[in-house]
Amino acid sequence: MDTPPIRLRVDFVSDVVCPWCAIGLASLERALERVRDEVVVDLHFQPFELNPQLGPEGDDAVEHLKRKYGMDDAQVAANQEAIRARGAELGFTFDMARRRRIHNTFDAHRLLHWARPEGRQHALKQALLRAYFTEGRDIADHDTLVAIAENAGLPGTGAREVLASDAFGEEVRADEQYFMQAGIRAVPAIILERKHLVSGGQPPEVFEQALRQVAAAKGEQT
Numbered sequence: 001m002d003t004p005p006i007r008l009r010v011d012f013v014s015d016v017v018c019p020w021c022a023i024g025l026a027s028l029e030r031a032l033e034r035v036r037d038e039v040v041v042d043l044h045f046q047p048f049e050l051n052p053q054l055g056p057e058g059d060d061a062v063e064h065l066k067r068k069y070g071m072d073d074a075q076v077a078a079n080q081e082a083i084r085a086r087g088a089e090l091g092f093t094f095d096m097a098r099r100r101r102i103h104n105t106f107d108a109h110r111l112l113h114w115a116r117p118e119g120r121q122h123a124l125k126q127a128l129l130r131a132y133f134t135e136g137r138d139i140a141d142h143d144t145l146v147a148i149a150e151n152a153g154l155p156g157t158g159a160r161e162v163l164a165s166d167a168f169g170e171e172v173r174a175d176e177q178y179f180m181q182a183g184i185r186a187v188p189a190i191i192l193e194r195k196h197l198v199s200g201g202q203p204p205e206v207f208e209q210a211l212r213q214v215a216a217a218k219g220e221q222t
Helices: 019-034 061-069 073-089 106-115 121-134 142-151 156-164 169-181 204-221
Strands: 006-014 039-047 189-192 196-199
Touching: 006 019, 006 204, 019 073, 019 121, 019 204, 039 106, 039 121, 039 169, 039 204, 061 073, 106 121, 106 142, 106 156, 106 169, 121 142, 142 156, 189 204, 196 204
Parallel strands: 006 039
Antiparallel strands: 006 189, 189 196
């Protein structure tokens, strides 16, 4: 008799304006494809704001990076090229010439929370990352967010209602606080079964190994 796949919970803690989060997700998705016959994953996207202090107008992306990380123009350019190349290896397109501003992401996280019970959280996360990093769209703008939600298979009227209210704000804040208290200070943070942490935009092989090891350990316990 065939052995049934092991079901694992995976929490993907990240921000929508984090390039390494886009890389980490693309890499994790490749790993999940490789283990799909052995491991079934319940993937939960959890909020983390890199720049909660930003207003709706956002900030110039290059100047922001230079101030925040003490980079000069050459370092920013080299960093962006490294990110572009890593993304290309995984089939994700970074267009840094279009991604000109850093945006506040709180409303995007509220939409992601809303999308979870709708079964469209993963699709919305992918759509938000593409909209920001590939298309250079303003993901703090409500009309833009509604259009992105619709592209991810969610009802535009529902998205607009969420954005026009304070819906899910408390829930997002509580989730952010939970993971900060758990020690998460940088993203992406990928947590398997709420206890095994893989940090950063790792290669698919790293995620694959972690998934197999945790699944094997869980299988031995059942």
